[in-house]
Amino acid sequence: MFNKGSELINLCNEKQAKIFEIVIEKEQKTSGLSYDEVIKKMKETLEVMKSSATSALNKEIVSVSGLTGGNSKRVQDYKNNHKTISGEFINSAMAKALSTSEVNASMGKICASPTAGASGIVPSALLAAQEKLNVDDDMLVNALFTAAGIGEIVAKNATVAGAEGGCQAECGVAAAMAAGAITEMAGGTPSQALTAASFALINIMGLVCDPIAGLVEYPCNLRNASGVINALISADLALAEVQSLIPFDEVVEAMYKVGKSLPESLRETAQGGIADTPTGRKLSDEVIK
Amino acid sequence: MKEYSAFDILGPVMIGPSSSHTAGAARLGKIASEIAGTGFYKVVFYLHGSFAKTYKGHGTNKALVAGILGLDPSDEKLRDSFDIAKSKNIKVEFIEADLGYQHPNSVKIVFKYHDKEDFYVMGSSIGGGSIIINNINGVQVEFTGAYPTIILKYPDRKGVISVISSILANAEINIATMRVTREGNIATMICELDSQITDDVIKEISNFKDLAYIRFINTRRS
């Protein structure tokens, strides 16, 4: 068992194991399921993620409220037909993140990772990395356990709810989970994985939760698109052996404190930030009526 | 510290867009209908707080209807629930209401029957798809539906608690929580269990004298 990042790293060192191995072992112990059953369950999760990350790429999907839709396909088409600024890889990852966001907003099936609002980041980051690293689905399943282990530490010591900690707790934590998972999948050590997770959290520390009309759509979908990029670059930074001056556990604690000090208007109440702009309010009146 | 499963963090697998306003709403509907029992021809939903404000955009209405039809929060038929209700001749109505000092994501669900009195269940979606049922037909209760649950209503008398406990103990079912409340001389017992309620236990408890109401809810949070 582990509650802190430091405890997780100690366990990895003691057992000469990767993070995902520790997390799988713990899952078996607490659930009473066999190794095969636990893996099978995560494979099903991966299938849901793959489907949500790809189904809006070529088909315009509009949200229940009508506020957003079609952006995944826009980015996908743009990437296919234009010389992009940030390159094919980045655009492809963003299109996948937007896809899950749009599937979610249209009452499609997604896996909360760690929440529904942030559900685009982990799938798109892992699928993007899979392409680059040329690894099979079994490696992705393992990476999902790494991601879950990192998310668990944040859930235990801070929060993964926008209403409590702002968007840093949703899209920030999702990016941290993905960054750590990719880092480990790419051959990084457990402590490099936590370093990547720290970077992802540091990069967006303070990010507020301000969805228009209180709906999980906008700016949520933009933050899924930027969140996957945050995850990818944080992994690269850690793999390049850039050191985190602040240990992961302290970063998590800082994130929690920042979240607590955000005014309520910036914690999912739709009373501040983008939601509280004149146009945000107008759009809200239109979709809520 | 609460222990998490990897599937609490990467999960639930659900129909979007919101774990509290969609997945939680579907669970509320589902458990409410299990408490009320089948055969209703109409269901009226009184939406409170944030549920009232954002229910259309979050599909809370569709999720609630899916729930009372017995669909799970991860069922892709959820978004077509209105059509399914229509095909089953079940009418639904949504009313924005102030339910008093309730959690902002609360709903009162009133089931209407041709052959008996209305039955209502009130509950809240408390985040991450988790819920709490807090009122059944005017009786304050508190349970989450995360465990198999037995609900009993009976004219209060000595010994009921110990008899129920021993039936469960004999069946090797561990009691997670047991709460008994009394109004007038009618007692309501809510008993949450660590494992599924077996048919034998259901039979044995159903044999009790003078039970005004009895329900076994075996759904477990997936």
Ligand code: SF4
């Ligand atoms: S803005 Fe708020 S609702 Fe949207 S993803 Fe971020 S935390 Fe979730």
